[in-house]
Amino acid sequence: MRIGLIVAGILLLACVTWLATRVLVVKTDLEASQVLVDELQTKIGNGDFTSVSSTSQKLQQKSSSASAGTADLTWRAAELIPYVGTNLSAVRAVAESIDDLVQEVAVPAVDLAGSFDITARDPVTGGFDLTPLAEAKTIVASAQTVISQSLARVNSVDASGTVGPVKAAVEKLSGVLSQADSALTSAAPLVNIAGAALGAEGERKYVLAFQNNAESTALGGSSASYTLMSANDGAIAVAGQASSADFVEGVAVDVPVDQSAIDLYSDYLLTHSNTSTSRPDFPTAAKIIQAYWLRDKATAVDGVISVDPLALAQILKATGPITLSSGDVLSSDNAVSLLVNEIYFRYNSYTEGDVVDSFFSEAAAAVLDKVMSGSFDMKAMIDAITYSVDQGSIMMWSANPEEQTAFDGTRVQGVLPVANDDATVVGVYYRDTSASKIDYYLQTATQTTSDVCTAETPTFTTTVTLHSNLTVDQANDLPDYVKSFNFGAEKFRTQVFVYGPVGATVTDARVDQEGIETVVDAGSNDLGRPVAKFTADLAPGETTAVTATFTGQPGQYGSLQVRGTPMINPTSVSIESAGCN
Known part of the structure; x- marks a missing residue:
């Protein structure tokens, strides 16, 4: 009996020693995995895909080792021990989830990213190789399943009775998985449509609309230059200008538009293609542009992409300078000034309009060719596009309703939120109505x-200030095309539209500083929001300020944000919400 107890004690001690050793190994592997994950994220974030494969392999080994360390019967049996078992179960859930993420999500994604070559072309079509996009769809679909299962596994762990480090690991992993699940939910629709959008299922035609921010409209500026692009099985080409x-002009296109939009922006919204971007709703503008191409060019387009000079300047940071004919x-450094200001000093757009249009078209085509060549810094390009989308300088619309939903909730959609839950958004938008290119010199603040x-x-109270950064002499020396077609250099007219939060009402609209003449126009409700409208006439060097106040209904409000027209001179934005974190 005594010998049996001694043997049992020795076996128990051996098991405890073995388990303690195994726990230490698993802990070491998990900590090493975290270091490698951080290293992998840094390399991918820096666009360093040359060495991600080796890091990925090390991560694969460590996560696999950690998971294997929790998989045997001894570990499972120890999970039945009070208190100790709770911690061991939690560690196993963390180890298994991390290993699943690494093996089934991170490794395939890293391998695909590492092998992707944007300069590669299909030998038959000469277009982009669309195979990686098909592979990406498979990886994303698998990732959604794995992350959903891992999240359920981790969230089923009761970490309240675990030691501090284990509890922290469970909570951290749950947060990471939740963020990844949300990110994939947003990314999956875009990944799923990418191949078809590039012509994998048949030719697509898109209009690239070039907005001129020197003649402001809500979405950016006068849309006066267009490039028709064709995408067929990955081959992208310019099909027309x-x-x-x-x-x-002067005859409305057949596009259903809310009467509120006509009341605010007049029928010019539908009767002139260059003012199609007047309303802060890109689907409205895109449908109008699409209708013009169908009616006047007999061309059915599958989507519209909007780009302005501010976005081109960002893209040129990634591509480097481009020499024109x-x-x-x-x-x-010079894209904005050259395209929306200097060009008018060089050519008289009233008599040499074709020359100016050709210059715009060549510049847009040259940038497009450079992008299509793949000869650019990938990280810099991603940063440029991300920044431009966030600023409202790049927007996209698809005529395919299913594909259009892929843009839902993203800034590239070019719409205001329909609720205040996630963010309480106030919109401040401008429209030049003096028929000029004077907004190159306009400074704004909210x-x-x-x-x-x-x-x-x-x-919610918003004060908008406009300042004409010109002297009288400078205004008089401007080319006629930059001056106001209606008023010359005497004054310039800008409309200001302040969109309040969803469900609010306008309770006050006033002029604080008049300029030559600033008036409060009839307000309205548009896009489910109250709108205060002002018309400001400014002489060179003058300043005007207007204020709109809105009262909201009781309810859920997200963080206060201000969105607006992307201006050549960026709008100075100040937000104060007392009591908010």
Whole structure:
């Protein structure tokens, strides 16, 4: 009996020693995995795909070792021990989840990214190789399943009775998985449509609309230059060029638009292609542009992409300078000034409009060719596009309703949120109505205050300031095409539209500083929001300021944000919401 107890004690000690050793090994492997995950994220974030494979292999080994360390019967049996078992079960859930993520998500994704070559072309079509996009669809679908299962596994762990480090690991992994699940939910629709959008299932035609921010409209500026692009089995080509002069003006296109939009922006919204971007809703603008191409060009387009000079300047940071046939070197430093200001000093657009249009078209085509060549810094390009989308300088719309839903909830969609839950958005938009290119010299600022975090029925007050950064002499020396077609250099007219939060009402609209003449126009409700409208006439060097106040309904309000027209001189934005974190 005594010998049996001694043997049992020795076996128990051996098991405890073995288990302690195994726990230490698993802990070491998990910590090493975390270091390698951070290293992998840094390399991918820096666009360093040359060494991600070796890091991925090390991560694969460590995560596999950690998971294997928790898989045997001794570990499972120890999970039945009070208190100790709770911690061991939690560690196993973490180890298994991390290993699943690494083996079934991270490794395939890294392998695909490492092998992807944007300069590679299909030997038959000469277009992009669409095979990686098909592989990406498979990887994303698998990742969604794995992450969903891992999240369920980790969330089923009761970490309340575990030691601090284990509890922290469970909570951290749960947070990471939740973020990954949300990110994939947003990314999956875009990945799923990418191949078809590039012509994998048949030719697509898109209009690239070039907005001129020197003549502001809500979405950016006058849309007067267009490039028709064709995408067929990955091969992308320029299929045509057009300017607003190529369309029949003064006759409305057949596009259903809310009466509220006509009341605010007049029938010019539908009767002139270059003012199609007047409403802060890109699907409206895109459908109008699509209708012009169908009516006047007999061309059915599958989507519209909007780009402005501010976005081109960002893209040129990634591609580097581009030399045009004129000898001009288009760069990130001079793209905006050259395309929306200097060109009008060089050519008289009233008599040499074709020359100016050709210059715009060549510049857009040259940048497009450079992008299509793949000869650029990938990380810099991703940063440029991400920034431009966030600023409202790049927007996209698809005529395919299913594909359009892929843009839902993203800034590339070019719409205001339909609720205040995630973010309480106030919109401030401008429209030049003096027929000029004067907004190159316009400076704007907004100051928004709210008690949204302390009041049951919150108020939102936005003050908008406009300043003409020109002297009288400078204004008189401007080319005629930059001056106002209506008023010369005497004054310039800008409309200001302040969109309040969803469900709010306008309770005050006033002029604080008049300029030559600033008036409060009839407000309205548009896009499910109250709108305060002002018309400001500014002489060179003058300043005007207007204020709109909105009162909201009781309800859920997200963080206060201000969105607006992407201006050449970026709008100074100030937000104060007392009591908010």
